[in-house]
Amino acid sequence: MHCCHGFWSVFVDKVFPWQAGLWQQLAGRSRHAHAYLLHGPAGIGKRRLAESLMARLLCQQPAGLDACGQCKACHLLAAGTHPDNFVLEPEEADKAIRVDQVRELVEFVVQTAQLGGRKVVLLEPAEAMNLNSANALLKSLEEPSGDTVLLLISHQPSRLLPTIKSRCVQQACPLPDRSQSLAWLAQALPESGSDDREELLVLAGGSPLTALRLHEQGAREQRALVVEGVKKLLKQQVAPSQLAEGWNAVPLLLLFDWFCDWAHLMLRYQLTRDEEGLGLNDMRKVVQYLADKAPQPKVLAIQDWLLAQRQKILSKANLNRVLLLEALLVQWASLPGPG
Known part of the structure; x- marks a missing residue:
C-alpha cells in the first residue's frame, strides 16, 4: 500500500494556480492538525494539493512552503518507497475501501516513523469507506500515535460519517x-x-x-452523436432500439448526466420561461420544444427515473445497457403529448 503514483511531478508542477492561496494557508501552518479533510467537487486538483502537502510534511529540509525535492525523504517519496508514507485508495476504481485495508493503515499509524520524522497517510476518496471501514478508521483519527498526519480527500463530503468529519480539520477546496x-x-x-x-x-x-x-x-464528439440521435428520435426517423445500439461507445454515466441535465433545463424553462437558461446551444431548441410540449408531471417523472438510474450506474449495479437505454429513449420520445 505504500504507493505513490508519478510522484516526482509534484515537485515539478506544485499545486494548480487556483490553489495558491489555499496552499499558503495549509503549507504555512506552524503546527499541523493530525487529520485534514480536503473536500470539494471532483476534477479541481484536490489530489495534487494533498500530495504536495504530503511531500512538504515528509521533507527533511523544506524550502519555504515547498518540499526541497533533494533530501533523502524526497528521493524516497519520488521513488514510491518512503517507509513513512501510506496511500489508501480502493483496489479497483469505484469500488469500496475494505475494512482490512483500513486495518493495514491502522497498523501503519501505530508504528514508529522509520526516518525519525512524521508519518503521513493519504486516503482518497474518503466516501469510498463503508460503515465498517469508517469505524475502523475512527480510532486512528481520535488519537493518532506519534507525529502522524492523515490527509483525507472527499468529492462528496455529505456521504461521510459525522464522526469522521468532526475529527478532521475541514478544508473546503472551491471550484476555480x-x-x-x-x-x-x-x-x-x-x-x-x-x-x-x-x-x-x-x-x-x-x-x-x-x-x-x-x-x-472525445466527449464533445460523443455528445454531437447523441444530440443528432435525439433529434432524429423526436422526428421519428430512428427507433429507440437502433439508437441504443448506436451509442455503444458513449459511457453510460455521461449519457445519464446529459439527459438529467436536459430534464432539469426543461423544468427550469417551464417554471421561469427564461430563454437564457436553456443550456448549451446544441440542444436549446429541443429543450425549449420539449418544455413547451410535455406536461410538467411527465417531465418530473422522467427526471425522477433518470436520477434513480444514474444512482444505480454510480453504484456499479449490474445493468443491461441496451435495455436501459431503450427504456430511456421510449420515455423520451413520448414526452411531447398528453400525460
Whole structure:
C-alpha cells in the first residue's frame, strides 16, 4: 500500500494556480492538525494539493512552503518507497475501501516513523469507506500515535460519517472561477478553439481537470452523436432500439448526466420561461420544444427515473445497457403529448 503514483511531478508542477492561496494557508501552518479533510467537487486538483502537502510534511529540509525535492525523504517519496508514507485508495476504481485495508493503515499509524520524522497517510476518496471501514478508521483519527498526519480527500463530503468529519480539520477546496479555468485549459489544450474549451468546461460543471479528461475521452464528439440521435428520435426517423445500439461507445454515466441535465433545463424553462437558461446551444431548441410540449408531471417523472438510474450506474449495479437505454429513449420520445 505504500504507493505513490508519478510522484516526482509534484515537485515539478506544485499545486494548480487556483490553489495558491489555499496552499499558503495549509503549507504555512506552524503546527499541523493530525487529520485534514480536503473536500470539494471532483476534477479541481484536490489530489495534487494533498500530495504536495504530503511531500512538504515528509521533507527533511523544506524550502519555504515547498518540499526541497533533494533530501533523502524526497528521493524516497519520488521513488514510491518512503517507509513513512501510506496511500489508501480502493483496489479497483469505484469500488469500496475494505475494512482490512483500513486495518493495514491502522497498523501503519501505530508504528514508529522509520526516518525519525512524521508519518503521513493519504486516503482518497474518503466516501469510498463503508460503515465498517469508517469505524475502523475512527480510532486512528481520535488519537493518532506519534507525529502522524492523515490527509483525507472527499468529492462528496455529505456521504461521510459525522464522526469522521468532526475529527478532521475541514478544508473546503472551491471550484476555480471560470476565467482561471479557461486560462488553464488554454495552456493545457492550445490546439483547441476557445469555444470548444468553454463548451468542455460547461460539460464538466466548471471543473477544469474534468474538462481536460472529457476532451481526452472525445466527449464533445460523443455528445454531437447523441444530440443528432435525439433529434432524429423526436422526428421519428430512428427507433429507440437502433439508437441504443448506436451509442455503444458513449459511457453510460455521461449519457445519464446529459439527459438529467436536459430534464432539469426543461423544468427550469417551464417554471421561469427564461430563454437564457436553456443550456448549451446544441440542444436549446429541443429543450425549449420539449418544455413547451410535455406536461410538467411527465417531465418530473422522467427526471425522477433518470436520477434513480444514474444512482444505480454510480453504484456499479449490474445493468443491461441496451435495455436501459431503450427504456430511456421510449420515455423520451413520448414526452411531447398528453400525460
